[in-house]
Amino acid sequence: MTEREWILLNPGPANTSPRVRQALVMPDLCHREPEFFEVMRDVRQRLVASLGVASTHAAVLFTGSGTAAVEAAIASVVPPERALLVVDNGVYGDRMRRIARAHRIPAEVLSYDVTTPVPPADVARALREHPEISHVALVHHETTTGLLNPVEAVADVAAAAGRRVIVDAMSSLFGEPLDVARDGIDFVTASANKCLQAIPGIAFVLARRAALPALEGRPARSVYLDLAGHFTTQEQDNTPFTPAVQVLHAMREALLELAEEGVAARVARYAENARVLRRGMAALGFSILVPEGARSSILTTFRLLPGLTYDALHDAMKRRGYVIYAGQGQIRTYAFRVANMGTLTPKDMDAVVTAFAECLRELRSSGAS
């Protein structure tokens, strides 16, 4: 494959640098040797240091897709006899509810449509009404639509009620401001292949160290996704199962790049990417599904124009090297998604807009639109 064969406008896996991809090719390495321990220690340390929480938090790694970290957090932290409050305003909130159900964890659910952020007062009320709830689980950036939930305000409400929060920040950590050390937040989940700009295969839970001892000695709901087990072994330079050695090696390279760019600068680059994209798409007549004020700077859901189908637009964009992303479920019939994470720059986003303009001309002249 040639360099940057596709420009990925799907919300992860995102475009990576040649340097990160080349780090996948390395000498074969046994994960029970010091050369591997050094890489794992460095990745775990860089994750917490990049977020400014090296003294209070630990990163616990899982070989798996991002859902592995979400499932590990939910299955491991809700004590027996307690319950979970889940915020559901998209596919990933719904996934947290399904995870709780699969592990027979009682769950109360606050449901909203896919363009409505959770009102923190609703969380406060649910916590008052349900003393059995120990944790609140919510998605920071609902990748379903590009909607941001008010995580910090929810954390404040939970802390005031003596409860703790699990945040799925899979598609926003390092790409959108988030105070991971906010009181109330104990566990934040993310993966290598979104705003970290690394390769798919490793997910992680960023855990407040003070919240970890409570998990030890509890009967595990899962063998593979036992957070306490992974934490304890990783602290001893070990892993309970075979890790994705090469993926971790590339993840370290991505963390070096993140340190060079700086988290704040990356957040600013993504915001500028989104601004260029949205301004250009508005000029082409596209409107945005999520109301202003609730939008992330990482992904935009645009309404399809009359007569324009997702499949025709997708194929026309792909012929030009761009991969856009369908809406999930019913949304596919009236809207589509464009992410601007990864190595993309504002200049790339200008080219994306030009490609959309060409596609509209092509599809209109061929009568497909």
Ligand SMILES: *Cc1c(COP(=O)(O)O)cnc(C)c1O
């Ligand atoms: C990508 C994503 C996940 C994890 O998806 P995987 O396919 O398991 O990597 C979880 N939550 C959110 C909000 C996501 O965007």
